[in-house]
Amino acid sequence: MNENLKYWLAINKIPNLGPVTIKKLWEHFGSIRAVWQAGAEEIWKVEGLNRPAAKAFLEHREQIKLEEEWEAVEREKITVITLEDENYPKNLKYIYDPPPVLFVKGKLDFEKAVAIVGTRKASHYGLEVSKKLAEGLASVGIVVVSGLALGIDTAAHQGALAAGGKTIAVLGSGLDIIYPPQNRILAQDIWKSGCLLSEFPLGTKSEKGNFPRRNRIISGLSLGVIVVEGQYDSGAMITAKLALEQGREVFAVPGNVQSEQAKGPHWLIKQGAKLVETVEDVLEELKFELPAVPPPSSSAPKALEIKQASLNLLPEEQKIFSLLSREPKHLDAIAVESGLSVPQVSSLLMMLELKNIVRQLPGKFFVISN
Template sequence: MSESCGLESWLRLTLAAGVGLETQRALLTAFGLPEAVFASGRSAIATRFGPRVAEALFDDALEPAIAAGLEWADKPGNRLLSLADPDYPPQMLQSADPPTLLYLKGRAELLARDSLAIVGSRDATAQGIANAEAFAETLSRSGLAIVSGLALGIDAAAHRGGLRGDGGTIALIGTGADRIYPARNAELAREIAERGVVVSEFPLGTPPLRANFPRRNRLIAGLARGTLVVEAALQSGSLITARLAGELGRDVFAIPGSIHSPLSKGCHQLIREGAKLVESAQDIAEEIGWAKNLEPAAASGPAGSADEERLLATMGFDPVDADTLCERSKLTPDALFAMLLALELAGRVARLPGGRFARLP
């Protein structure tokens, strides 16, 4: 049977309304590959799975969606990957509810690489974004693929860092592979499709439905050999990803933060529950037996003036407003802002919303 005919059967199986993953796997167990499922006939399926399932599988209304899927898969860089495909990532088979069919856009070979998931808050701090990028870049340069969910904040930072290394990056998304969400990450998504890979289990055209993102999180946890949470509030989806990773026996890592920051509380909770506290990419590499692949740490950049170094020490590592900095440093506002501007241009301080500033590593 031709490849297109085989894909047509996989598409029909996964596009049938109300036929979920559990029923799809039961059908495959009962009859074999999708071609055999449909060759068995409507009556045999109805006898074993009920008339509703049989009607859904043989619904003629599926034809346009099947044709659209085949047309999409025929475009350069696109691919449909079924459970029976030898390139289906074995680690994902161990995840909860492995998808019957994956839609890939980009470098499919990245799915076979060892990988680390990096996740965290959409409303990340400047420090959190810098940490995510730095960890991702260092680990990607060592050959690990960086897995995340293409959300704003930590996810996007992790993808950017991953693209700067040989390991590349894998974006698991909660929409159809032909949709970009959020729109602010459109350019990043295009870059990942060119140099990394975008992966979805959802049919083409699927919009960003709230229920789809927790499902996406199980695939992030299932694909990677470990998950790093950079920043997360207590009610964060990143904690779901971390706990799913733990349930699969994968490593869970968390970066600690300020006791005053709501975005540190989720990480601190994970650490209390057994996640490994990490302060550097080296900590992760040593834990997973990857340290030999790490490049030597780059030397620090040139130090600033003595006054700038004193100001940085005064700032600490929590976001702080200008009035508080004036009071702590005893500098005049003009002198303080001149120094902050120099430090910002040097990449050592970030300006945050609300007139606050944060020290960067």
């Protein structure tokens, strides 16, 4: 073990001692060990030091067992990266308040990363867009960063994994407490190819105040942040504002003007954020090159026509299928557009569901399956 590591771990456990104060002390004394061993008089002399934080350090220092945290991270097979390490992410290192310690499960190794964030209460549209954007980014070697939350975050992680790419999940808790618990299996899949990451010591529970701190890491690791859905005062908007403060690019996906979850992205677009419809919009703005692909044949039929032709659908089934897309459509609207009765349409949709080409969503909305 690096001798300094136990001091980084110990100082990171002190409550009310923030990253700015820790960095200031480290820079003043020249090493974290010197900080830990400094006398009270030396600590109080540090210029511009947050006084309550300094008091917290002096009061709690004697209560912490230096070896305890290190033994815990070894048991959990967690890698620890500190501000003085060469492999500390460069993008993150130069924000105003970089985390002094990063706990990593998996492999934190990347050159280019883009964050995708948004609401937990995502629409079907939002989930589809998040997943598709993540797939597109991962397919060209860009790491997708998000926060493991339900909704947009989950879709982003899943999209990156589906493309065989890497994704980083930044937690608002210790790495031994996966939150939300519904994403434990997803978390395991993530750290097998990418990593789980947190600045919080092991045993830290997921609390409301932790998420703004987590969000600055999500944006800090990334070259840009894509907001898919979120209300104006949502956590996703906090991440977008932090990204602007850190000099990152901000992207926003337009949504339904009647949806509360579109208010955040729409406000960002009005303020000058790049409007995103496809992954190419992001790659172009960040000056990433797309891999060369052969031009499509002019005689090639559209994907939907190919799918319809290969399914051997009955005429009425084909009629219903042609009215559907990835955008949810209500049963009543399908009946009106098809000219058929609601019972007829319900029966035809059931047959299409049995063929696994149509999927029903809550509220009698329907979409084509992937």
